[in-house]
Amino acid sequence: MAQDDCGLSESLEDYLEVILALEKANKVARAKDIADKMGVLRGSVSGALKTLSEKGLVNYAPYSFITLTPGGMKVAREVTRRHRVIRDFLERALQLSPERAEANACRMEHAMDKPSVDRLARFIDYINRCPRTGPDWINAFVNYYQADGPDARRCEQCLRQCQSEFPDRLAALSGRSDDDAGEGG
Amino acid sequence: MAQDDCGLSESLEDYLEVILALEKANKVARAKDIADKMGVLRGSVSGALKTLSEKGLVNYAPYSFITLTPGGMKVAREVTRRHRVIRDFLERALQLSPERAEANACRMEHAMDKPSVDRLARFIDYINRCPRTGPDWINAFVNYYQADGPDARRCEQCLRQCQSEFPDRLAALSGRSDDDAGEGG
DNA sequence: GTCGAAAGTTATGTACTCCAAACAAAATTT
DNA sequence: AAATTTTGTTTGGAGTACATAACTTTCGAC
Numbered sequence: 001m002a003q004d005d006c007g008l009s010e011s012l013e014d015y016l017e018v019i020l021a022l023e024k025a026n027k028v029a030r031a032k033d034i035a036d037k038m039g040v041l042r043g044s045v046s047g048a049l050k051t052l053s054e055k056g057l058v059n060y061a062p063y064s065f066i067t068l069t070p071g072g073m074k075v076a077r078e079v080t081r082r083h084r085v086i087r088d089f090l091e092r093a094l095q096l097s098p099e100r101a102e103a104n105a106c107r108m109e110h111a112m113d114k115p116s117v118d119r120l121a122r123f124i125d126y127i128n129r130c131p132r133t134g135p136d137w138i139n140a141f142v143n144y145y146q147a148d149g150p151d152a153r154r155c156e157q158c159l160r161q162c163q164s165e166f167p168d169r170l171a172a173l174s175g176r177s178d179d180d181a182g183e184g185g
Numbered sequence: 186m187a188q189d190d191c192g193l194s195e196s197l198e199d200y201l202e203v204i205l206a207l208e209k210a211n212k213v214a215r216a217k218d219i220a221d222k223m224g225v226l227r228g229s230v231s232g233a234l235k236t237l238s239e240k241g242l243v244n245y246a247p248y249s250f251i252t253l254t255p256g257g258m259k260v261a262r263e264v265t266r267r268h269r270v271i272r273d274f275l276e277r278a279l280q281l282s283p284e285r286a287e288a289n290a291c292r293m294e295h296a297m298d299k300p301s302v303d304r305l306a307r308f309i310d311y312i313n314r315c316p317r318t319g320p321d322w323i324n325a326f327v328n329y330y331q332a333d334g335p336d337a338r339r340c341e342q343c344l345r346q347c348q349s350e351f352p353d354r355l356a357a358l359s360g361r362s363d364d365d366a367g368e369g370g
Numbered sequence: 371g372t373c374g375a376a377a378g379t380t381a382t383g384t385a386c387t388c389c390a391a392a393c394a395a396a397a398t399t400t
Numbered sequence: 401a402a403a404t405t406t407t408g409t410t411t412g413g414a415g416t417a418c419a420t421a422a423c424t425t426t427c428g429a430c
Contacts, residue, residue: 011387031408044388046409051386063395063408094304104301111292119279122330129335130325131344132317140315145307150314152358159316159351166344173337196417217377229418231379236416248378248425 008055010110013079014038015048016057019068020076028065082109085121093124095142131169136162193240195295198264199223200233201242204253205261213250267294270306278309280327316354321347 008016018037022029031045038045053060057072068076086108090101112120127133140158144150193201203222207214216230223230238245242257253261271293275286297305312318325343329335 009386032406040387041389042408043390043410047387090301094301094308096301096304100298100300104297107296108293111296112289113285115285116275116279116281116289119281119330123279123326126326126329130322130329131340132322132347137315137317141308141311144311144315145304150358152355155316155358156355159355162317163348163351166348170337170341170344173335173340194416215377216379225417226419227378228380228420232417 008075012048012052012055012057013075013110015045015052016068016072016076017079017083019058019066020073020080023068028067030066034066078114079109082112082114082117085117085124086112089120089124093127093138093141095138095145129173131166131173132162134169193260197233197237197240197242198260198295200230200237201253201257201261202264202268204243204251205258205265208253213252215251219251263299264294267297267299267302270302270309271297274305274309278312278323278326280323280330314358316351316358317347319354 015034015038018034019029022033022037026033031042031049035042035045049058049060049066052058052072057069057075059067059069083105087101087105090096090104091098094101096104127138128135140154143154200219200223203219204214207218207222211218216227216234220227220230234243234245234251237243237257242254242260244252244254268290272286272290275281275289276283279286281289312323313320321343325339328339
């Protein structure tokens with residue numbers, strides 16, 4: 001949909017994603033499991049498998065097991081990764097509930113192209129690894145969105161705490177885990 | 186699509202968004218302008234307008250001007266806001282090109298529900314207003330995603346700079362623009 | 371007012387996705 | 401091995417969205 005996958009519809013992307021998950025769990029995918037997992041009837045699955053088979057993305061013959069072709073595997077992995085990156089952002093950075101994060105990721109995965117998702121993944125990395133932010137900064141976000149704006153007193157305390165950790169954080173960047181930076185007060 | 190708008194399709198959301206933009210620019214929307222702006226033929230617009238009219242979202246009679254009803258205006262504003270928030274995030278935080286940000290926002294606006302977009306808007310606020318981050322932190326992201334990981338030397342310099350600005354930043358939180366916090370040094 | 375271009379509308383057809391239910395094959399049970 | 405259940409397939413119909421093309425209305429030029 002997003003200029004990747006050579007014009008695969010959202011629906012077909014979903015089928016590939018589900019087939020990959022079932023392959024990982026059960027070695028092969030069965031039409032009924034696909035239908036159950038996607039909330040559609042078995043009849044709908046048959047049609048989708050026929051289409052995916054014509055596109056060379058699944059190995060499929062009537063009444064046989066279903067597996068992904070190498071090409072289908074590639075697409076399925078891409079879609080699954082998009083899903084995972086987006087859900088992580090929604091759940092960890094935006095701190096949405098797991099259910100809401102999942103529901104939104106399911107739709108957003110078809111709306112974001114690969115460069116955007118790649119950049120988002122880097123952004124999450126950046127937040128986690130930059131000494132100015134990190135997990136504690138993310139956790140403090142809850143104080144912000146629950147209030148009308150920043151709380152000066154809380155911010156002051158947060159800044160002091162963060163500042164005291166700067167040497168450690170900087171040291172951690174280089175791979176050193178101990179606090180041997182020698183600059184902390 | 187995303188449980189808002191009482192089950193309005195992506196396409197119809199797009200129509201409302203475009204009609205709102207044309208209303209703002211030209212007082213009223215005309216079918217041809219809608220068609221041009223959306224890249225569809227005039228015939229397709231007639232059908233959509235009929236549907237939107239039945240749903241009570243546009244004032245529409247054949248061969249007449251087109252305006253949004255109060256209900257349609259509400260939905261159109263919501264969709265437009267979703268679009269703007271998402272595009273801002275993609276363009277300013279992720280630092281995607283304006284074109285890519287716009288293209289992705291066009292699709293993502295239909296995939297994200299209101300609570301998620303609201304949270305995203307707060308997140309952007311948080312980045313901009315938190316003394317630990319702010320615009321300079323966003324700008325430093327480019328150094329991160331262009332490299333394989335963090336650059337310890339650059340990080341050290343960034344931390345020092347940031348630290349020196351803490352008093353000012355804290356003061357700015359309370360609305361004071363001068364550095365009279367008296368704690369820096 | 372009449373003519374003609376521009377704008378709008380109404381079929382008709384295609385593509386996609388899904389459901390519903392009838393039907394066929396496979397696997398289990400006995 | 402026959403009957404039953406489960407699983408898979410096929411067919412027909414619905415809803416959405418759009419293109420194409422023929423037709424109608426509107427509006428400005430004359």
